[in-house]
Amino acid sequence: MSDLSDMTTLVVGASRGLGRGIALAFDEAGAPVVAVARSRPALDEVAAVSKNIQVEAADATDATMAWNLMDRHKPAVLIIVAGANPVMRSIQHQTWETFSANWHTDVKIAFTWLREALLQPMPPGSRVVVVSSGAAINGSPASGGYAGAKATQRFIAAYAQEESRRSGLDISVTAVMPRMTPFGDVGKRGIRAYSARSGQSEQDFLYQLGQVVTPELAGSALVDLVCEDSTTIAPGYLLTGAGLQKAA
Numbered sequence: 001m002s003d004l005s006d007m008t009t010l011v012v013g014a015s016r017g018l019g020r021g022i023a024l025a026f027d028e029a030g031a032p033v034v035a036v037a038r039s040r041p042a043l044d045e046v047a048a049v050s051k052n053i054q055v056e057a058a059d060a061t062d063a064t065m066a067w068n069l070m071d072r073h074k075p076a077v078l079i080i081v082a083g084a085n086p087v088m089r090s091i092q093h094q095t096w097e098t099f100s101a102n103w104h105t106d107v108k109i110a111f112t113w114l115r116e117a118l119l120q121p122m123p124p125g126s127r128v129v130v131v132s133s134g135a136a137i138n139g140s141p142a143s144g145g146y147a148g149a150k151a152t153q154r155f156i157a158a159y160a161q162e163e164s165r166r167s168g169l170d171i172s173v174t175a176v177m178p179r180m181t182p183f184g185d186v187g188k189r190g191i192r193a194y195s196a197r198s199g200q201s202e203q204d205f206l207y208q209l210g211q212v213v214t215p216e217l218a219g220s221a222l223v224d225l226v227c228e229d230s231t232t233i234a235p236g237y238l239l240t241g242a243g244l245q246k247a248a
């Protein structure tokens, strides 16, 4: 599949950071794009790039909103990127509320939209990508419940894939786990916290990360992934500056 002109792509969390890059890449590849986020002014800047980008200001944790937007736009591609910026503190300095923040956003958003993808259901041949995190594999001791929440996103993407198979829906669901990057607010906070924790400058810490994931790279990697034959798609991928690699 390489012609995306009839593949409406709904990107949840598209106003800035990696999600913005992903929305712009799908637009560039010819897909009609629906960009979802809460901040209307930031969305309007995304919409100004192309007449093929529609925007929807909505809280993606709201199940009614998810139903409504999926029903109205009937996307063939759903990219779930939105998530909260974790409070960067070691475990003993977290409160239960700060620790669980990503469960109430990232996990809830993935759960809500995956559920909707299966229940509508999306048309046969549809693609769903959940943007989790490399922290789902490596852990992240300075961000409370973040890594566990991202691991749960990966699990529920696999559960949704299995339910699609069991029901013969032909919806392909996969998780993409990007490495920390300064090109999104989540990564910026992580780099600040982990450089301080290791006694390094942010610049030195960044240098040791090597080639980082940019929003443009994330966007082109996801376009390529969605264009792949669904039979070759793996349950999960790592995303680094070198691109996508199948996760073990």
Ligand SMILES: NC(=O)c1ccc[n+]([C@@H]2O[C@H](COP(=O)([O-])OP(=O)(O)OC[C@H]3O[C@@H](n4cnc5c(N)ncnc54)[C@H](OP(=O)(O)O)[C@@H]3O)[C@@H](O)[C@H]2O)c1
Pocket: 012, 013, 014, 015, 016, 017, 018, 019, 020, 036, 037, 038, 039, 040, 042, 058, 059, 060, 061, 081, 082, 083, 084, 085, 105, 106, 131, 132, 133, 134, 135, 177, 178, 179, 180, 181, 182, 183, 184, 185, 186, 187, 188, 190
């Ligand atoms: N940056 C990294 O280094 C990195 C690494 C690994 C994984 N990730 C994951 O990649 C995703 C994007 O990260 P990022 O750094 O690009 O984040 P970001 O810069 O903070 O952008 C997050 C996007 O999600 C939207 N969003 C957040 N909560 C939302 C809600 N309740 N409803 C609708 N939209 C919502 C935000 O817009 P509004 O605030 O206007 O709603 C924004 O468009 C996250 O899931 C993150 O965990 C990031």
